[in-house]
Amino acid sequence: MSWKAKAINYLKDSLYPVPAELNEIDWKSSLSPKTERLAQHLCAFSNQSGGGFFAFGVNDDATLFSLSKEEADAIIQRLGNIARNNLTQAVLIQHAILDFESYSLLFVHVPENREKPVFPRGGTIYDSYRRSAGQTVKMTRQEVKQLIAETQGFSFDEQTAWEQATADDVLNLLDYDSYFQLTGRNLPENKTAVLETLSDANFVVQQNDYWKITNLGALLFARDLTKFKGLEYKTLRIVIYTGKNRIEAYPEQNFKEGYACGFEHFTQFIMERTSVEVIEKALRVKKESYPEVAIREILANSLIHQDLRQNGMYVMVEIFSDRIEITNPGAPLVDVNRFIDTPPKSRNERIALLMRLFDICEQRGSGIDRAITAIETSFLPAPEFIRGEDYTKVFIYPKKTFAQMTKEDRIRACYQHCCLKYMEKEHMTNQSLRVRFEIEDKNYPMVSKLMKETCNSGLIKEYQPENKSRKFTSYIPYWG
Numbered sequence: 001m002s003w004k005a006k007a008i009n010y011l012k013d014s015l016y017p018v019p020a021e022l023n024e025i026d027w028k029s030s031l032s033p034k035t036e037r038l039a040q041h042l043c044a045f046s047n048q049s050g051g052g053f054f055a056f057g058v059n060d061d062a063t064l065f066s067l068s069k070e071e072a073d074a075i076i077q078r079l080g081n082i083a084r085n086n087l088t089q090a091v092l093i094q095h096a097i098l099d100f101e102s103y104s105l106l107f108v109h110v111p112e113n114r115e116k117p118v119f120p121r122g123g124t125i126y127d128s129y130r131r132s133a134g135q136t137v138k139m140t141r142q143e144v145k146q147l148i149a150e151t152q153g154f155s156f157d158e159q160t161a162w163e164q165a166t167a168d169d170v171l172n173l174l175d176y177d178s179y180f181q182l183t184g185r186n187l188p189e190n191k192t193a194v195l196e197t198l199s200d201a202n203f204v205v206q207q208n209d210y211w212k213i214t215n216l217g218a219l220l221f222a223r224d225l226t227k228f229k230g231l232e233y234k235t236l237r238i239v240i241y242t243g244k245n246r247i248e249a250y251p252e253q254n255f256k257e258g259y260a261c262g263f264e265h266f267t268q269f270i271m272e273r274t275s276v277e278v279i280e281k282a283l284r285v286k287k288e289s290y291p292e293v294a295i296r297e298i299l300a301n302s303l304i305h306q307d308l309r310q311n312g313m314y315v316m317v318e319i320f321s322d323r324i325e326i327t328n329p330g331a332p333l334v335d336v337n338r339f340i341d342t343p344p345k346s347r348n349e350r351i352a353l354l355m356r357l358f359d360i361c362e363q364r365g366s367g368i369d370r371a372i373t374a375i376e377t378s379f380l381p382a383p384e385f386i387r388g389e390d391y392t393k394v395f396i397y398p399k400k401t402f403a404q405m406t407k408e409d410r411i412r413a414c415y416q417h418c419c420l421k422y423m424e425k426e427h428m429t430n431q432s433l434r435v436r437f438e439i440e441d442k443n444y445p446m447v448s449k450l451m452k453e454t455c456n457s458g459l460i461k462e463y464q465p466e467n468k469s470r471k472f473t474s475y476i477p478y479w480g
Contacts, residue, residue, distance in 0.1 A: 004096055007053045007107040011100060013335055014134075017458035017478050019062035020387070021134030023048065023331065027058035029065075031075045037136075038079065039086040039120040044129040044136040045110035046091050046118040047147060052131065054079075057105035066104040072097055079108060089118050116151045117144055133331040133389035142230075146309040156308045157216035157350045158202070161228040164210040167191055173213060173228075174203065174221045178261035182358040202350075215308075216350055220260040234308065236266055238317045240273055245320075259303045259351070263360050266317075267296050273319055289398045290324065291374040298371050298383070298394050300361035302328035304352045310390060324396040332392045336385035337459070338479065339368040340419040369423060372416050379438055381405055382413035402437045402446075410450050413437070415459040419477050427463050427474035451475060 001009075010025040021027055026045075032038055045052030056075055057067050067075075076095050083091040094109040117128035117139070128139045128147070139147070149159055162173065176194055179201070180187045188194050195211065198204045203217025218228045225235045236255040242248040253269065255262055275286040302315050307330025318325040333345040346352040361367050375383060375396070384395040402410070417436045418428040426432075433447050434440075454460050455475070463474045 003053075003094060003109045003111075004098060004107065007055070007109065008098065008100060010053060011055050011058070011105075011107075013338075015058075015062055017337060022335075023052070023131035023134060024050070025053045025055055026134075026136075027060065027062070028054050028056045029059045031056075031078055035082060035086060036120065038082050040129045041136050042079075042083055042091055042093075042110055043087060043118045043120060044131045046087075046089075046113040047116050047128060047139075048131050049112060051110050051112040053110070054108040055105055056108070057103055064101060064103045064105065067097070067106050069097075072106045075106060076108070083110075086121050087118055088121055089113060089115065091118065114151075117147050133387060135389060137389075140311060142311045143309045155350070157214060157219070157348060159215050160205075160212045161215045161218035161231055162213035164207075165204075165213055166210065167195055170195060170198065170204055170211050170213060173223060174198065174217055175223050175258065175261040176221065179203075179221055182260060182360075216354075218258065219308075219351065220258045220354060222256070222258040223261075224256045225258060226256055233311055233314055235314060236262070236303070236317070237314045238266075238269065238273075238319070240319045241321070243320070244322050246318075260355060260358055260360065263300070263303075263355075266299060267292065270295055270299070270317060270319070270324070274324065290380070290396055291378050293374040294371040294383070294396065295324075297361055297367035298326055298396065300355060301367060302326050302392070302394070304348060304355055304361070305332070305346050305392070306330050307347055307390070313391065322398065325393060326396070327391055327393045329391055331390060332385075332387055336387050336392075337415075339385055340372060340416065341369075341423060341477075341479070369420060373420060376413075376417060376420065376436055379436075381409045382416045384412060402439060407453070410437075411454045411457055411459065414450055414454040415457075415477070418454075418460045418475055422476050422480050427476055428460070429472075429474050 007025070010022060014020060014022045014025055026041060056072070057065055059065070079093060083093050091110060091113060095106065097104050097106050117125060119125060119128040126141055126144055128144050129136050130139050130143065146156060165173065171191065171194065176198060177187065179198070188197065195204065198217065199206060203214060203221065205212045205214065215231065218225065218231055219234060222228060225231050238253040238255065240250045242250070255266055257265065271288060271292055274289045276289055277286055299317065306315055306328040310329040313329040315328045330347065333347070334342045355361050372383065379399060381397040381400050386393040386395070400409070413436065414433060417433060421428045421432060430444050430447050430451065433451065434444060437447070439447060451460070455462070459478055460475045461478055463476050467473065
């Protein structure tokens with residue numbers, strides 16, 4: 001795909017259904033007089049995988065206007081000068097005036113630089129910038145170090161978590177038993193064979209008489225992540241609150257195990273703490289407030305897709321009386337409205353692959369569609385996905401009746417149901433949505449009203465708008 005086609009696609013994704021700037025594209029109504037800030041934007045795109053784009057002719061409120069040739073020429077000349085003269089490495093930008101929805105917009109492509117980080121001339125390497133939640137922000141020192149390592153060909157999981165470990169150190173620090181259990185293999189009878197197997201999996205690397213433990217090995221199978229320098233903030237934290245707010249909480253739980261060896265423990269802890277006692281046939285029984293499949297898939301996604309370069313922020317599960325919030329460092333790499341259908345993009349491909357091979361999460365895709373299907377089957381409100389500046393948050397809610405749901409709850413559920421039907425090669429109808437909400441057939445008008453509201457929000461559209469019969473109207477997602 002050409003850079004021009006990519007620019008148009010990113011602009012569409014940023015404008016619809018809800019306008020929001022992406023890491024890949026920056027709206028501009030005019031060229032800022034601040035040369036320093038423009039240099040920072042250029043650096044951020046240069047440091048980003050795949051580079052990025054400016055779209056001139058887009059106001060902050062997402063309205064569009066056409067640029068004249070004179071305006072475009074002035075912008076290109078100034079940006080070109082900054083790209084050549086104000087950065088530590090000259091950046092060769094490309095530009096084109098393209099028609100978009102009857103407007104003539106100027107697109108500027110800033111390619112990814114081969115040698116990173118790129119930073120403004122006159123600064124130090126720690127004055128580097130990156131894109132986060134559609135904004136240009138300064139990198140932390142740790143992010144700069146990670147970017148340098150990645151530029152040299154070392155991904156985060158290949159980097160070293162522990163230097164000069166003896167064979168006994170490795171076996172004490174890593175839960176190797178779990179690895180053999182998860183892979184369905186017999187535990188070798190001797191230490192040498194265990195270490196060779198861990199080495200084949202890239203969890204350890206032999207150096208003369210010692211071993212290096214990689215970040216991959218530690219993150220997945222550490223007995224205690226806090227013993228590894230640089231991974232102290234990668235543990236899972238779970239906080240249980242007594243009510244609907246954060247005023248009162250029980251003692252916080254900090255799970256120190258690696259993600260693979262500790263995942264069943266994480267999941268069961270959450271399920272036990274969110275189950276409720278009910279009376280059935282004169283007996284007290286525990287019932288799940290949330291489907292385990294949904295908890296597993298969403299938690300696994302948060303661990304796998306977190307931004308591991310971001311320090312000082314944990315993957316966190318917060319349990320309230322009326323919801324669960326699961327938060328991970330790093331803004332999502334895809335539009336939150338496209339979590340269901342878009343193939344997953346992970347910052348941590350090796351970790352994602354292994355977690356799927358261990359059957360910890362969905363192997364076919366992101367698992368979000370599986371989680372939402374489980375939530376629908378349990379007649380729970382639709383989960384809510386939030387894109388933060390440097391985090392991703394998911395809200396999961398216990399059961400509510402249709403009457404108890406807010407308008408936003410209903411629209412979100414309608415959209416997600418429409419997506420699931422589309423992924424099944426079907427279309428959403430009044431009947432299918434009534435089943436989703438457990439609404440009687442005679443109350444079909446309230447469902448028709450909801451579908452119209454969701455349509456007006458831009459999230460769904462009629463499959464055959466020319467069809468005059470309202471009785472057989474069906475809907476597909478806005479991107480269908």
